[in-house]
Amino acid sequence: MAEAHQAVAFQFTITPEGIDLQLSYQALNLIYRSGVRSWKKRVSRMRNRVIKGVFPASPSSWLFVAIGILATMYMQSDPSMGLISKIQQHLPLSLHVSLSDQGQTMLSALVFSTLLWLSLILALRFCLKLLLSYHQWMFEQHGRISNTTKIWVTLVRLFSSQKPLLYSYQTSLPHLPVPAIKDTLSRYLESVRPLLEDTQYKRMTDLANQFESNLGNRLQRYLKLKALWATNYVSDWWEEYIYLRSRGPIMVNSNYYGMDFLYVTPTPVQAARAGNTVTALLLYRRKVNREELKPSRVPGTDIPLCAAQCERMFNTTRTPGVETDVLQHWQDSEFVAVYHRGRYFKLWVYRAGRLLSPREIEHQMQKILDDPSPPLPGEEKLGALTSGDRIPWAQTRKQYFSSGVNKRSLDAIERSAFFVTLDTEDQGMEGDDPVGNLDRYAKSLLHGKCYDRWFDKSFSIVIYKNGKSGLNAEHSWADAPTVAHLWEYTLATDAFQLGYTEDGHCRGEVDRSLPHPQRLVWDIPSEVQTQVSSSLAVAQTLADDVDCHVFPFREFGKGRIKKCRISPDAFIQISLQLAYFRDRGGFCLTYEASMTRLFREGRTETVRSCSNESCAFIRALEDGEAEDQCRQLLRRASEKHQNLYRMAMTGAGIDRHLFCLYVVSKYLGVESAFLKEVLSEPWRLSTSQTPVQQMELFDLKNHPDFVSLGGGFGPVADDGYGVSYIIVGEDMINFHVSSKHSCTDTDSHRFGKQISKALQDIMNLLSTDPKTSSRGSAHPQPKKQL
Template sequence: MAEAHQAVAFQFTITPEGIDLQLSHQALRQVYLSGLRSWKKRVTRLKNNVITGVYPASPSSWLFVVIAILATMYTRSDPSMGLIAKIQEHLPVSDSLSIQCRTVVSAVLFSTLLWFSLIFTMRLCLKQLLSYHGWMFEQHGKVSNTTKIWAAMVRIFSGRQPLLYSYQGSLPNLPVPTVKDTVNRYLESARPLMSDSEYERITTLAQEFESSLGNRLQWYLKLKAMWASNYVSDWWEEYIYLRGRGPIMVNSNYYGMDFLYVTPTPIQAARAGNTLHACLLYRRKLNREEIKPGRVPGLNIPLCAAQCERIFNTTRIPGEETDSLTHWQDSEYVAVFHRGRYYRLWLYHAGRMLSPREIEHQVQRILDDPSAPAPGEAKLAALTAGDRIPWAQARKEFFSSGVNKRSLDCIEKAAFFVALDDDEQGMMGDDPAGNLDRYAKSLLHGKCYDRWFDKSFTVVVYKNGKNGLNAEHSWADAPIMAHVWEYVMTTDCFQLGYNEEGHCKGDVSSSLPQPSRLTWDIPVQCQERVDQSLAVAQALADDIDFHVFPIQEFGKGAIKKCKISPDAFIQIALQLAYYRVRHKTQRIVLKSVHLKLTLAEEPQVSRITLTMNMFH
């Protein structure tokens, strides 16, 4: 209750003499500083919206256009060809405005319209340029003159120093391919995998589809493409991910590893301190749009950054028919799991971000807490690991009101989830390969109840200082999370660092509130649902055969020298493995397949991780 009393800004007592009002100046100061931080974020967001809205121009270019137009007017020339005079005629007549002032106002209005017209033209030109796809079909090492000219024009119209979302308004809409092209590509890919009789049959079916149902469906797609920048993304998100009623653990969620051969500190709380602080630094850069937009390597072609919006403060909410993704604008805390207990850990205090040393101190308080889990609390997260319909029903029945709803809201609205594991992982002992297998399985599914699989991502910190992550897949593709994790690891080791004892650098404020335990009231019926979901998830986890192959002989640089992408290399490896087992080529459909490819330039740190349940 101590932290609850600290949160009271004022209290009053009614006495016979009147009302005795007592103000807590410290609490009021906390409220003020928290509100100040919120308003700073709003101002930053507004400023970025203005800069992004006028890109590829800049707000300062408006002043340049105004000065240029006014300068030409003072030289007795009219660049507007009479438009400034027309605008002046329609201005309201006022005694406070002289003729000269009305002329200046008209010139400013004309300059603003001209400025917006230039922005629109530049955006249109950039959008048309980005619609060119000829660069995709260029041979390696040979670039045509057309592509070179096109690349130069893209650079000219792309502007300078773009923010993360600057290109969003200039990206072309996803084109709808013709039915004939789609059918031809399908038949071309199917031909090597079928006998003559099978191919003849599939060709007949494809032609029937093209001449009948295909044309009707094509009109629906064209109509949708007129209203949406990407006619397939929302359907893909819903029908490929959110409508799946099986467990998302293993089937959808993926994982990310720590450095294989380096552990910056063996202290669990210290590693958590730097890792969580680095995540906050990335989120601050994300909110300020200071992260450079992604581009195609070697070319100045921007990539869509829309998926970055949901990295933090995002949760997948279960439903009986389909799940939904909910994103909140901001969250100043993370939800932490340790030894079957849940905590709210505030990462901001007095309107500022906690230092790594302060986060370490708070995490250590959680690790030192001797209290036991409440009945039904320890394995509660198994609901997120099992089938979706039972979880949706249990959420509606047991978590829609009262203390359970408040605690569940705390987890779902957190910036992300943190799991403090009691076991040790990594390349240890005499069996490094076997240890990597266990390490990967721990990150992928853990104990099936120590990860909140619905959160956008879970940071896992082990007892020996190793860390990793488990990420939910529906909100973004894996490269988005890979960029976050790369930033976190490099910032942790090469910027934040640790002192000689292995602790985080910096000092600890004496006024930090204790991390608060989340309280639950889990009835017996709900505990039975938890056990059922855990049984489903455990059976799935036990069915996973996992082996990690650390590759020492080569890295991605060697693969690229063969003029092949690392992804294509793995696809060929899968086909070759199937051929060696079955002695024939076949279209491979993988059920519950998890492919992690991190091939570095240097072979010492390269690794390939491949998991599969079965071939069909």
């Protein structure tokens, strides 16, 4: 109880001699320093609001405007054309009495200067918004840039010369445009042409034409009306109807995972790895709160991307509801929730306004690891409520977690900065079965034991017994690139900035007076324990059905692909199409995630990678056509894919528009056979690239083993594949393949082999091209083998 006594700032007792007042100076000092930290954060937020409010100008620019106006007035000139005199006439009577004529003129000039300055800021912001609305640059060929684009690039760089905060560009980003319904339908029909027989395609064309001429234009008008007042006409509906209203388990079906380094584990000490990882995450949170992170940009350009998803990264949880879940975000949190061997702990990571050192957090984590207390009845598998169906969890939460000790303990988890699991297993590639170990590592991060993660948290960190780490992220609040940016920073800061001592412990000193991590207390009745068992059974069935396969492809990487004058992403996507064709004997509707963060509050759009051009190439290759013809078809398919990706990024995609039209139809209570059929089509091949956004944090030249494994997700369709890939450096591509054991037509390992073969076959085809063979002959050797 020592820490409880220290928390009391003062005590007093009444005696015959009077009142005996005893002050705890240590507690008062803690309160004072915590208050100072709170006020510093408030001042920092106010300062950032001012800086963002005047962007792309700076607060100091007001002084230049004011001095310029006063200087011209001193030279007997009136730059305001009489406005300063009118302002002076309308000054309050009290100022006329208290100020001299010269003082009134000076004050009026300052008021005019301020109004002029604000007008210039609005004009600059409008110009910046117009500039960021120009997207033709994406469609121009390399080396053939138009004069318009050259002028545009110069102007964008001029506006970007001011050092922006994380959210500085938000109000200058354009709104996502609503495509013309005729264009969307035309692009949709083109995308399904290679998948349908002639009669099926004619039927779908008739449905599309009927939809356009009747219901479509009516729905379009409502959608355009929403786009006029909404910041983004897609994102709120996408978040609600695709994520928050889903009533099935979010584990596997929605949540995704990120992995540690492939070859390296910075320390084998579990508590130490947890100490550095938690510290790095909190340092990132500090940068987000202070807006010190540089705004993300389109790689190789000065074009900013929307940063809105960063706002709910920390201190956020998804709370279940009967009809829809709700995302709850708290302004700040000074603790994390920790799970170990069936027990939950509340670990304070700040003391008197000071972030604990990595060594101190390690010390606290070790206390949790050494704690011998057993789980309370019903506590060990309580997390299964978050991995099962949402409606039972919502009902149980409302009935049994709305008051008392259960509410206080649940609040500690939900209000925490993030969730940490100190796992009791070893994971990673090392061992006698490296291929199988990677697969088990992926499954562990995707679902674990189904009760040792808190899947509702914005993200959960997993620290394994051997020091390996990873994360599991909830999907509704943000997409993978946002989480990948966080995880890149965490891995790099852990390994290269914070580091470890020779014996594998965190650096720094330890304050031995730190209170013990607080054990959360529960009162779990038998009814809740029964529901926990039911939710766990649902989750376990889902987890056991997932077939994960992770493999690094090291025959070549983007370096060699670029030498063949082809887009690496297009190369990989066409290879996936070829692999699927060989695996299943046909083509399928293919989903590739693209971002729309060029627009305010943009999230994702679908690139329908299976195109007429890619199918023509694959058929020619498989039919043994001449190599020259195959290469020509391949380049056409690559150009088509790049164009589809650019259109998706610039708001001219297909699926988000059709999805929103469908939502409007539901609101109006009207049925559309066309929309119903489109939205029921299965995505049997769902793919996504994990972008590497901060290569400057990793010195792969001097530390080649510190390569990331990326992350993955579960299959979208019961009879399909989920494929995630990350292009690491110049010579490696890591793949994550998932499917379901219950489908006899899919096999993740078999598909992984087909991917490797497809990649090599297409590279062999390009390598025989006389135009590129001399450039692409170099075959880099991998530094390590599994």
